[in-house]
Amino acid sequence: MSIIEVKNLNKKFKIKEKEKGIRGSIKSIIKPEYRTVSAVNDISFTVQQGEILAFIGPNGAGKSTTIKMLTGILYPSGGEIMVNGINPSKERKKLAYKIGTVFGQKEQLWTHLTPYDNFKFFGAIYDVPDNEIENRIQELKETFELQEFINTPVRNLSLGQRIRCEIVASLIHKPEILFLDEPTIGLDPVVKENIRKLIKKMNKELGTTIFLTSHDVGDIEKLCKRVIIVNKGKIIMDDTMSNLKYHYLDRKIVEVKLKEKVALNNEEGINIIKEKANGLKIEIDSKKKTIADVIKMLDTDKIIDMNISNIPLEDIITSIYKGAKVEVF
Amino acid sequence: MLMEVKNQIKVMFLSLKYNIMRQMTNKVTFITNIVFMILNNASFIIQWIILFSLKNEIGGYTIKEVILLWGMAASVFGLSRILFNKAFELSELIINGKLDTFLVQPKNVFLSVISSETKISAIGDLIYGYICLLLYGITIKNVILFTFFTAIGAVILTSFVSIMGSLSFWIVKGDIIADSLSNIMINFATYPGNIFKGIVKILLYTIIPVGVSNYMTVDIILNFNLVNFFYIVIFAIVILLLAFYIFNRGLKRYSSSNLMNSRI
Numbered sequence: 001m002s003i004i005e006v007k008n009l010n011k012k013f014k015i016k017e018k019e020k021g022i023r024g025s026i027k028s029i030i031k032p033e034y035r036t037v038s039a040v041n042d043i044s045f046t047v048q049q050g051e052i053l054a055f056i057g058p059n060g061a062g063k064s065t066t067i068k069m070l071t072g073i074l075y076p077s078g079g080e081i082m083v084n085g086i087n088p089s090k091e092r093k094k095l096a097y098k099i100g101t102v103f104g105q106k107e108q109l110w111t112h113l114t115p116y117d118n119f120k121f122f123g124a125i126y127d128v129p130d131n132e133i134e135n136r137i138q139e140l141k142e143t144f145e146l147q148e149f150i151n152t153p154v155r156n157l158s159l160g161q162r163i164r165c166e167i168v169a170s171l172i173h174k175p176e177i178l179f180l181d182e183p184t185i186g187l188d189p190v191v192k193e194n195i196r197k198l199i200k201k202m203n204k205e206l207g208t209t210i211f212l213t214s215h216d217v218g219d220i221e222k223l224c225k226r227v228i229i230v231n232k233g234k235i236i237m238d239d240t241m242s243n244l245k246y247h248y249l250d251r252k253i254v255e256v257k258l259k260e261k262v263a264l265n266n267e268e269g270i271n272i273i274k275e276k277a278n279g280l281k282i283e284i285d286s287k288k289k290t291i292a293d294v295i296k297m298l299d300t301d302k303i304i305d306m307n308i309s310n311i312p313l314e315d316i317i318t319s320i321y322k323g324a325k326v327e328v329f
Numbered sequence: 330m331l332m333e334v335k336n337q338i339k340v341m342f343l344s345l346k347y348n349i350m351r352q353m354t355n356k357v358t359f360i361t362n363i364v365f366m367i368l369n370n371a372s373f374i375i376q377w378i379i380l381f382s383l384k385n386e387i388g389g390y391t392i393k394e395v396i397l398l399w400g401m402a403a404s405v406f407g408l409s410r411i412l413f414n415k416a417f418e419l420s421e422l423i424i425n426g427k428l429d430t431f432l433v434q435p436k437n438v439f440l441s442v443i444s445s446e447t448k449i450s451a452i453g454d455l456i457y458g459y460i461c462l463l464l465y466g467i468t469i470k471n472v473i474l475f476t477f478f479t480a481i482g483a484v485i486l487t488s489f490v491s492i493m494g495s496l497s498f499w500i501v502k503g504d505i506i507a508d509s510l511s512n513i514m515i516n517f518a519t520y521p522g523n524i525f526k527g528i529v530k531i532l533l534y535t536i537i538p539v540g541v542s543n544y545m546t547v548d549i550i551l552n553f554n555l556v557n558f559f560y561i562v563i564f565a566i567v568i569l570l571l572a573f574y575i576f577n578r579g580l581k582r583y584s585s586s587n588l589m590n591s592r593i
Contacts, residue, residue: 013584016501068585073432075581096435108430112351124343125434127336 003209004047009079011040011065039065041233052203052210054220057230058321063213067179071101084176100170104182111155115165119172126173140168160191177209184216196222217314229320250286257305262298337436341444348447366453370403388521397465398547402518404458405482410451413487416443419494420504426585439576478546484565485542488572489514498579518543
């Protein structure tokens with residue numbers, strides 16, 4: 001069952017244009033000129049209930065604008081949105097009870113209050129009865145392991161602890177959909193991993209649909225089964241994570257350490273990425289050259305060590321952003 | 330509907346409580362903020378004492394009425410800033426796209442935004458207002474009318490500054506206009522209404538309604554007039570509805586932002 005349905009969604013912004021210098025400033029007062037920018041340009045997609053979806057793209061692609069239209073923050077210039085059967089621009093308040101939002105770059109919590117007081121405040125905002133709110137806080141405190149700092153003012157928490165509290169605050173009213181806009185920004189790898197585990201747990205145990213935007217490939221790879229890639233306001237890819245990887249699995253990275261230097265020409269299907277002393281890093285297009293061919297060319301007797309890997313997802317995504325063939329960096 | 334209003338009020342008072350709790354974390358700053366605001370207000374009365382030593386009355390007011398006028402201006406400003414301080418910063422919030430947090434909550438955005446901050450020094454203004462009333466002369470009638478008009482005046486002032494702030498949805502750099510007009514409203518509040526004539530007077534009773542929120546209310550305390558009383562109440566309701574309407578219309582033009590910010 002679709003929980004989010006988006007049809008031909010558009011968002012245009014009018015931006016004032018000004019020529020350089022004082023002359024331009026005076027001219028823009030007398031005769032201002034505007035330019036219309038399409039931040040989101042005719043996009044359509046659906047999200048199924050219980051799905052974890054990655055909605056990614058480079059900066060300025062229209063990700064945040066889309067999320068803001070889905071959550072009722074921005075009014076669309078055109079198109080249709082239904083989130084849990086509700087039109088966000090017509091029934092913003094009704095929708096707010098059904099969704100939770102976490103913006104990694106924007107704090108929702110009061111920094112001088114403890115997480116406990118914050119949760120009580122958010123409970124009041126979402127009209128959760130007083131007796132229920134205590135139980136809910138207790139429940140979330142255990143799930144998200146907040147015992148140690150639930151009574152410490154938010155300003156004294158580490159970034160990881162704060163993000164955990166931000167997520168809990170957005171879950172206080174048991175939302176059916178959670179919008180996460182870069183939830184792991186600025187976190188260290190261990191905390192990132194914890195947050196990811198919690199998101200996964202939430203999805204599994206509570207059946208919460210997760211709509212995630214992130215620049216962190218780890219978030220996408222470890223959490224999402226489906227990915228939508230946007231660029232310049234348009235969807236350029238909407239596919240499962242396994243399909244995304246599969247399409248690029250015909251390219252392998254081979255790193256070898258050799259006893260002595262081997263001259264390997266740039267043949268068709270082989271691309272030398274790095275060559276240093278007796279080490280070699282090459283990219284192989286397995287449709288044109290098999291791994292066995294390359295090993296033969298290298299001479300097995302001379303190989304000390306060898307590593308064969310897929311192209312990193314990060315490189316795949318970067319290339320899709322650029323609309324180019326995948327290249328390894 | 331009734332439940333919705335009840336819950337909205339509950340959130341507004343929680344917000345006020347938490348704001349005051351925050352300020353109270355530093356006791357010395359909390360108290361000095363209030364005390365110095367009272368002293369600051371008191372210093373302006375000296376100007377009037379000097380003026381009244383030269384002239385017996387100004388615009389029909391003696392020093393006693395001017396003290397009452399000052400009291401009304403201070404308490405209206407104080408109450409407005411205690412409950413709805415963010416109304417005075419609405420422009421900045423709109424221009425910098427800081428309404429997102431309120432837009433994802435199931436509450437009235439306008440009320441949630443303007444009541445999200447309390448100015449602690451404004452408690453000093455409110456106390457100063459009642460000190461002035463004490464100096465003018467306390468009777469039960471005076472206290473009731475003064476309190477009632479403080480609330481009505483705060484509604485008018487908050488609505489006015491909110492409308493000015495909401496202009497930023499349409500006007501780039503609307504904060505400059507909003508600040509100027511809001512300052513006029515506050516600066517004119519402490520002068521006897523009768524010294525203004527012609528167009529200025531018309532402006533002060535209509536577009537910049539300091540005449541309604543301050544001059545007329547003080548006049549009613551001095552000489553009760555039922556027609557004017559109802560005029561003020563109706564004016565307050567109309568301007569409040571207008572503030573809601575303009576803000577909600579503007580919200581459709583809200584463009585958010587990607588600035589990094591935090592709720593402090």
